[in-house]
Amino acid sequence: MVLQKKLIIFSNRFFEKRETYEVFNSWESFLDSAIEPIGFWIAKDFNDNYLSIINNIRRSNWWYKYCFSEDNLNNELLDGSLDIDKAIDKCNLSEKKITKLKFSLEGLATSEKLLVYLYLREGLEIVPQFNPNAPKLYTYPIIEILSDNQNDLDWYQELIRKNLLAYKKLIDRVRLCNNCSSAHIYFVDVCPNCKNIDIKRSRFLHCFACGYVGRQEEFSKGYDLICPKCNAHLKHIGVDYDLPTAQYICNNCGYVFEEPETIYRCIACGEEGSPDKLNIQEFYSIEMTLYGREWLLLEQKKIIFSVLNESLKYVSLEYFQLLLDWFIKLYRRDSNFSFALALIKFQNIEEIIQFYGISQSIEIYRALAQRISEMLRNTDIVCRDDEYKLWIFLPATKKKGICNRINKLVNSIQPESGVKIKVYINIQYSSEIDSEINAEFLMNKLDSKND
Template identity: 35%
Template sequence: MSSQYPRVAVLGSFTSGLGLPELNRFSDLNTLLQAPAFDVLLLDMSGSSAGQALRRLRKSTVYRFSLIYCCRDLDAWCEALGDGAPPSEMKEIAPLWRLWKARFSLFNRSGTADRFESRVLSWLWLRSSAEVHALRAPEVPQHYRYPLLEVLAEDEKVNTFAWLKLMTEQKWLEEGVLVDRIRLCADCGSGRLNYVDVCPECHTLDIARQPSLHCFTCGHVGAQETFLKDGMLLCPNCLNRLRHIGSDYDRPLENYRCRSCQAFFVDAEVEARCLDCGSAHAPDKLRIREIRHFRLSEAGRLRCRQGFSNEDAGLNQFGRLNLLAGKDFYELLSWQLQLVRRYRQPSFSLIGLRFVNLTETLVRLGEHSGHAFVDSLVDRLQEAVRETDRCTRSTEEFFWLMLPHTDADGLLVVKQRLSQVAELFSSPEVSEISLRIVSFTAPEDLLEQETGELLLARLASEMA
């Protein structure tokens, strides 16, 4: 078959009305796995069956990253591991597969499929709008699991919640929809908790609600039985006779007595007891965890586009410049601001470049033509970047250049050189790209209390 069209197979009972006799059809998953690998799979079965099949397929190195569509109802496993429902027209699969193939070839060249982190980021990058879905699972102690991370982990022992937090801190992933907020045992981390009312004095569970009275004369509150004497109501504390409810006494809404220590109290104390390790905690001492879906961040997409060439994703293309990770650049910029704020020297400048419509143009050009264009763009930028300058990219469109020991006059020279980059956008294929430039010089443009990250955000808004 032509490389322009994928080899498609259908797994299932063939009752979905697809009506495509030219497709390869399999009724058994084992038979499919024994056959030569297909480019795209269609699961024509119920949601629960499709979810089970997806778990096996994603664990297979052959179909780990492949496009797999579920033709019928989607259960939670289908949403977490599949590519959704197939397009309404089967001919629409071909362009989706070609885009997937171009991206997969870039990832495959990097030789990092053996790393868990790279597998997850690449899986997300290979498909538009993909997310790491959280799945409610009462059978696990934390009540939620992330199926994609489990199947891509292979034999590695991965703490999924800790790994997601680390990836978010490193800016490769970003938080998506908030699914739930759960409370966990402070000792073992289990979410299997039982909330019970206990005695505030001895913390026993054996408490009971008991009718009580409140004497208005002395304020004494006690069990109703202690006020009964010779058929009358007498306060056991001040011995006054209680005749009229509302003027002499009243009944508290709720009162409890502990059957162990005989303590009498109005409100019981709530205690969270872990059903796994047996520890007891006050509710405000439990660990709170937000359960979210996660998606690829701008920095993560950039790292995937650059092919995971090194740990910092910075050697390929734009990495040929003195490119720093976003956090490192923010810290360096903040340090420069502190020096100038305190000593008023040395001067330094900052230039922001925004390549408007760059992302859309690269998608339209395709991976290979897009990379060729980015290479020429980097070559032109290298002519303006000095060895002592430092750069970063906050998104695929925003490029930042920090120029140490550069005053306003030196900044003007660099801006003139950078403006020549716009000459690359004269050809029809990339004519939609435009260049916007913003600049900053310290100490002249310095604002009080402004950190490096806030400064970049302010300048970025000027290029919006």
């Protein structure tokens, strides 16, 4: 049965029946229907239950769909307040944008979900929300609800490192416990000598006659000030006595000091220490970059192949063939100018993506590219084409066995279980080429060979 696509309205009110929407009075009744939503709309009579509804949506297979409300509920998981007709138009536009994606939205990794979510909401900034109950005082609600692991909510920083997302505006700066990373800390003043909190601010006097320094209470005798050590009458400040800057005394050890030492204590784990040991985390609003949008619109297979760019430096196909032609001519004149031409074909990228998902597949091929890069010499030249082939020109190469080295390299990064990476590797040595061959012919010859 072909599923109907409609705007889903959550309400207990009566709505005029239309083909473009369907009304439900609970999340469960919607799940029991055979309707595929283009988006969601929460009526004002559902305001008391909207949090449950929006949380169910963002955790469901429709996590990326627009969700509007009749009233402005000021929630980061909602897409604002719109009337029904405008909401339908917005949702239909989103459906068209989804068709531009070259991959299925099922089984995406958390990071991919966030990119899709932002792609469908062009210009959206994810703003951190202050939450006094959160470990770090700030949360990104959409990042939190899309996360598989609630103990690791900083995975979005990897997307920023790759320039798929970018920080935009600094919202706040928070100090965190260096033991448990909690922002729930408080500060106490302690004695610099014994670290006890039993300290008291007090006024001190300094007797010029004998040099004794003590609390004002020790000098007070009725209305007079008399030194408890030498019994001198202190009448004039600056002549008989002065007031030192020291204003604190520790009731535990008796130490007198000008300023107490400040330490922090973590409410979450009990750690305490100097405030300069606290970690600092800045919270920014986040937006999707233009590169992130372009990356998302690429075919998944092209995304995987583009990962090789991170570790391998390429030359153009035209330059590669020109260089190869030149070396072929050099070798004909002098056989000391030996070389080898290697071809690596990536054969089952789609199968890898289907089994592991785009994120894990990227990491697998990133590791492969790094290993290939480590194997290459500074003089080796690399070229790639649009058919997922990697060409490597290896000057001053006579020894055979490069195929085995590359195969061992591929095997070293193979997943322990599941689908294995399949590559086709072929090598042509200068000693094996015909006298009249050129670069284009040699490359076509290698490419046409079966593995």
